Amino acid sequence: MAAAKSKVYKCLNPVGIEEPVDSHPLAPRLGKLDGKTIYISIGAGGEQDITIPLPQALQRAYPQVNWKVTRAAPHMTIAGSVALSPEEMKDADALIRGVVW
Amino acid sequence: MPTLSAYEKAGIPSVFIIYGDQDGCWREACRLNGIPGMRCVHASRTTPGVPDVDRMVPQMIDALMRPLTAEETKGGRYEPKNERIFFTGTLEDAEKVYHVTERVPTCQNAPIAVYGDGLPLRIPTEERVAEMLKGTSHKPDEIIRFQRDHRLGDRSVQEGNSGKQGDPVHYLPLRRTATVEKIAVIGVMAGCEPRHMPALLAMAESGGGCGDGRGRGGYCISGPYAREIEMNFDVEMFGPGNPANRSLGRASQLMWKNLGGNIPTVTNCDVFGGGLTNVFPENAEALPKGWAGLNEECGFDKKESLLVQVSGPGGGGRVSFSPGGYRAFQKSGHGGLARALGVKGQPGPHNILEYMMPGLWARSEGGITLFLLPEIAQQLADAGFESKDQIYEYVYKKSFMPLSEYRMHSWPDMRTNAWLGIERTSGKHWKELPDDYMVPACNDPFENCVIVTGGGEEQIMMGGGRTGGYDAAYSIDYWR
Numbered sequence: 145m146a147a148a149k150s151k152v153y154k155c156l157n158p159v160g161i162e163e164p165v166d167s168h169p170l171a172p173r174l175g176k177l178d179g180k181t182i183y184i185s186i187g188a189g190g191e192q193d194i195t196i197p198l199p200q201a202l203q204r205a206y207p208q209v210n211w212k213v214t215r216a217a218p219h220m221t222i223a224g225s226v227a228l229s230p231e232e233m234k235d236a237d238a239l240i241r242g243v244v245w
Numbered sequence: 246m247p248t249l250s251a252y253e254k255a256g257i258p259s260v261f262i263i264y265g266d267q268d269g270c271w272r273e274a275c276r277l278n279g280i281p282g283m284r285c286v287h288a289s290r291t292t293p294g295v296p297d298v299d300r301m302v303p304q305m306i307d308a309l310m311r312p313l314t315a316e317e318t319k320g321g322r323y324e325p326k327n328e329r330i331f332f333t334g335t336l337e338d339a340e341k342v343y344h345v346t347e348r349v350p351t352c353q354n355a356p357i358a359v360y361g362d363g364l365p366l367r368i369p370t371e372e373r374v375a376e377m378l379k380g381t382s383h384k385p386d387e388i389i390r391f392q393r394d395h396r397l398g399d400r401s402v403q404e405g406n407s408g409k410q411g412d413p414v415h416y417l418p419l420r421r422t423a424t425v426e427k428i429a430v431i432g433v434m435a436g437c438e439p440r441h442m443p444a445l446l447a448m449a450e451s452g453g454g455c456g457d458g459r460g461r462g463g464y465c466i467s468g469p470y471a472r473e474i475e476m477n478f479d480v481e482m483f484g485p486g487n488p489a490n491r492s493l494g495r496a497s498q499l500m501w502k503n504l505g506g507n508i509p510t511v512t513n514c515d516v517f518g519g520g521l522t523n524v525f526p527e528n529a530e531a532l533p534k535g536w537a538g539l540n541e542e543c544g545f546d547k548k549e550s551l552l553v554q555v556s557g558p559g560g561g562g563r564v565s566f567s568p569g570g571y572r573a574f575q576k577s578g579h580g581g582l583a584r585a586l587g588v589k590g591q592p593g594p595h596n597i598l599e600y601m602m603p604g605l606w607a608r609s610e611g612g613i614t615l616f617l618l619p620e621i622a623q624q625l626a627d628a629g630f631e632s633k634d635q636i637y638e639y640v641y642k643k644s645f646m647p648l649s650e651y652r653m654h655s656w657p658d659m660r661t662n663a664w665l666g667i668e669r670t671s672g673k674h675w676k677e678l679p680d681d682y683m684v685p686a687c688n689d690p691f692e693n694c695v696i697v698t699g700g701g702e703e704q705i706m707m708g709g710g711r712t713g714g715y716d717a718a719y720s721i722d723y724w725r
Contacts, residue, residue, distance in 0.1 A: 153370040155332040155339045156430045158360055160421025160504035162325035168279050169318045171258045174310050182309070192663060193294035194262065201298045206306065215665065225248045228257070238309045239252050242262025243288060 180237040181210040185227035191243055198242065212236075250278035260308035261285045262301065269351055269511040270418070277420060282317045284308040329426075339368045343434070351510040361434065362498050362521075369433040377429040380442030381724055385426035389414045389449045392723045395716050408716075414450055418458030418513055419506030423449055431503060435496035440474050441489060444524070445496055446724035447552040451717070454497025455505035459515040461554060463708070464497065464524045465696055467539035468550030470721050471526030479700035482525045493524035524552075528698045531619030533626030536633050539696065543718035554717035555614060555696065556709035564601050568702035571597070575624055594627035597705070598636070602643040610656055612692025612710020613640060621705060622697045637690035644687040649680035 174180060184202060186195045199213045216226065227241045252259045263271050265287035275283045286304040289297045332342045343366050346356035360366070367373070378385055395408035413422045428449045432441060444466060448454065454461055466476065477487035485491060498521065507513045529538040529547065540551045566582060574582035575593035582600050583589045605613070615636070617625070630636050651657060658664070664675040670685065671678060678684075687693065692710040699706075711717060 149337065150335055152334060153336060153339065153368070153372070154330050155334075155343070156369045156371060156374050156426070157327075157329055157331035158369065158427065158430045158434060158499070158503040159331075160416050160419070160423050160427065160506070161327050162419070162421050164325065165277060165323040166279055167276075167281055167319070167321045167323065168254050169320055170280065170282060170284070170313055171253045171256045173258050173312060177306070177310070191288070191294070192658070194288055194298060197295045197298045198302075201295075201302050202305075205302055215662070227249060227259075228252060233252070233255060233257065236252075236257050239257055239259040240262075240305055240309075241249065241259065243264075 174238055177206055178208045179210065181212060181235050182238040182240065183228055183232060183236050184211060184213045185239060185241040186213065186215045187227075187241060187243055194243060198240075202240070250275065250280045250283065253280045253283060258309050259283065260305050262288050262305075264288055264290055266290075266351065266510065267514045269508075270514045273418070273512045276323070336368055336370075339370075340365075343368055347508075349508060349510060357508060358502070360503060362495065362502065364495075366434045367436055369430040373433045374426065374429045377432050377437070377439050377442060378426065380429075380439030381425065381446060383425045383446065383724060385424060385429070387425045389423045389425065389428065389446065391450060392720065395719075414452060416453050416500065416504035416506075417455045421504050421506060423453070423500075423504050427504070428500075431496055431499045432492075435499050436488070436492040437496055438474075438488065438492075441493060441496075443470065443550075443721045443724040444474070444493055444552055447719040447721045448493070448497055448524075449500060449504075450724070451552060451554055451719045453500030453504050455501045455507070458505060458507070459513055460498070460501050460507065460519060463522055463555040464493070465527050465539060465553045465555045465698070466524060466550065466721070467527040467529065467543075467553055467718075468545075468721070469548060470550030476524075476526040478526050478528050478698065481701075482699055483523050487523075490523035490525055491521075494522050497522075497524070525698060527553075527696055528619060531622065531697050533623050533697075535631045536622070536626065536695075536697070539718070542633070543716075545718070545720070550721040552719045552721055555694070556711060564705045564707060566597075566600070566703075568704060571621075571703040594624045596625065596628040596630075597621065598625065598639065598643075601705070602640070606644050606646065606686035608654060610654060610660075610686040612687045612689070612694065614694040614696065614708040614710055616699060616706040616708065617695060617697050618699050618701070618703065618705075619697055621703060622695075633695045634690070636695055637693040640693045641685060641687050641690040644685045645683040646686060647680060648675075648678050648682045648684050651684050651686065654686075 184199050199211065203211050214232065227239060228236055249259070249261065261283065263285050271285060275281050286301045286308060288301065332339050343360050345359050347359055348354045349357050390413050391408060391410050394410045415422060425446065428445050429442065432445045437445060448464060452461070471478070474489045476489045482490055501507045509515070509518070527539050532538060538547050539553050540549050541547050543551060543553065545551055570580045570582055573579035574595060578588045578591040578593070586595060586599055588595055625636065661675055666675065667673065668675050668678055668684060669688070671682065687710065692712065694711050
């Protein structure tokens, strides 16, 4: 009985296999706002209580910025997770996206 | 998230609005997508929009302009260890290791099992796992891959899962992968037997009960395999007692934990969660003449065995009629059901669905899954439903309602993208349609599903429907 209790076993790992991840730094921040093009991407499924006043508040507070408002495709689709098209990425100096979940 | 991280990687400074309680999930998602410190601001769940936006606007601008910290400018590479042997020692000591919990501060400091589900586990010794592996011909080091193309839904694809034949299956939320041996390890821990391995591997191919990271617990086994492993087809098939039904259900949750990496509030932003849902069998022998089994509905032969993901079994959703009242309704047209349908005094068969449909979409949308006892399925067939497809079409047609009513629902605001898109049945813009235009609450007849199963007194259980076009069937035979 004592021998059985002290028997040593190799026990296997149930945790899934993790893949290596390369980490990247954040993009450099804006030095100034004047004349910059900043996209406001309204995420589908986001709270309208926030997404309706948000562009208005930003435009009011920072009129020197070239604000561009885009609306995402329907929620829970791949297209819905896209905040900027390849064309928009060319002239975007910055991005505000909400609500993400 | 893979898309959102692409903007920072492309040199576009970004800031995202999330909710504070989702911060842990956000950080994990950022780490996985290679931008560990993406900046965000927290919206309030309770402050009205205008003052909340006024509060957040300066924070957003700050996030776009504040110089980067040393930490934020760092790159690097995360190299996981992925060791096969997890612990060496006595069984008593192993139990302490496998049953360890961690306190999760954002979960009110509750202890949460690190490798288990909170219940005692069977320790996966090398010997036990080797025995479990005898239940399949597949090699232990084989990576779990899709054995045919699967449409898993955009939600899974966008979060990093993929449905193409030959691609490795990624388990959400943390997008890990698994080998056949890992699945055997989890099978041992859940209390499964070697003969359960083909079902466990099919479950692993389906995403292992992880869903989109918030868990997906419902599985039905269609085909002869369910009899082979002696599942409970009858009374209390969702209850305790049968080793196959229960241990397979438990294994799906352990896959979510160990393969998906589920930690409430840290990697998984669900709300209430769900209880342990047994895997259950379809009773194909009890199908009325002309009704297809789930395997046939999914394009397989009726002799083939499948694991089919099913939405919402095992919980509530029972339709409220008394078994005796149902019997009297069918036998001789007595009682409230007969009065409701205007068949008082007329013997059955009567269509019980006619009683169930009114009000079903009063505040909801989508298809339904009907769990029908054999006796009730036969009575529906006798009442005129010659196939399941006829039921799907019937339920779909019953789901139509005036647009004026549909607009009063909550989810369509989101699903129609604030009514900006095109209404499917008319091809017109939502805002062009008159109030009395009839729209379906259920998108497609095949969002509905019928499963003949169970036994006992006359009840019908309902669950959520299936997504139209969603391919949720996984061959068990492939994994034998």
